[in-house]
């Protein structure tokens with residue numbers, strides 16, 4: 001069994017990005033700039049945002065965190081999106097989800113200029129992704145694809161089972177893995193809450209990806225010997241042995257599943273850090289498209 005170490009790999013990717021950003025600055029350009037909009041004070045969103053800003057500093061991007069109260073109106077938020085769309089100093093921006101209930105997420109995501117949509121959530125980017133055209137890939141699926149590539153996990157012809165059909169993880173990942181690409185060419189099953197015989201379906205998976213957000217959902221009896229396990233879940237559970245009274249776990253019962261697997265991602269330190277590194281990759285891509293330059297790694 002080998003750990004797919006997202007923490008370590010994301011550091012490597014961020015070092016590679018930093019080298020390119022240093023080169024950009026040596027050429028006399030300004031640094032790539034990422035803006036992030038945070039509405040309200042959801043604790044999980046606050047934590048993601050801190051990581052994103054920290055990573056921007058690490059790779060040499062400039063960034064700004066734009067906070068708005070939870071009672072912001074839809075019209076005010078759309079105005080802010082418009083302002084970021086037309087700000088030449090902003091190469092890419094994200095609006096952290098979830099948004100408060102009175103805001104229509106769809107309207108906000110549709111208002112983002114696709115050329116600055118470094119989260120890859122706009123239907124333009126999603127459509128390009130589905131057709132294998134140049135686009136911003138959504139950060140979590142992109143991070144998983146990079147992880148499979150760098151660890152040389154063979155996906156061609158393999159049975160992949162993705163559990164969870166969200167717009168930002170399960171659905172795009174199922175498309176990416178089935179496409180004719182270096183990481184791809186898999187036979188993909190997208191399982192969800194109405195799937196029948198889930199256990200039997202999972203038992204046939206060469207690569208099992210869980211993205212549904214339920215602690216310990218994937219148990220050892222659902223997993224084939226030698227399977228690759230990717231755990232996208234980030235769930236906080238009570239743990240009175242910890243000073244904080246809680247800890248983070250994935251969707252997979254790691255202790256019992258790990259010994260049966262060939263590769264497995266831990267939580268934390270697996271997919272999570274890869275998501276942030278992918279956002280940095282997308283921001284660099286947005287900058288490159290705007291200010292083309294020659295760079296050889």
Ligand code: GUN
Pocket residue numbers: 094095096097098119139140275
């Ligand atoms: N909420 C949970 N994950 C994400 C993400 O990758 N991007 C944004 N904008 N919101 C999220």
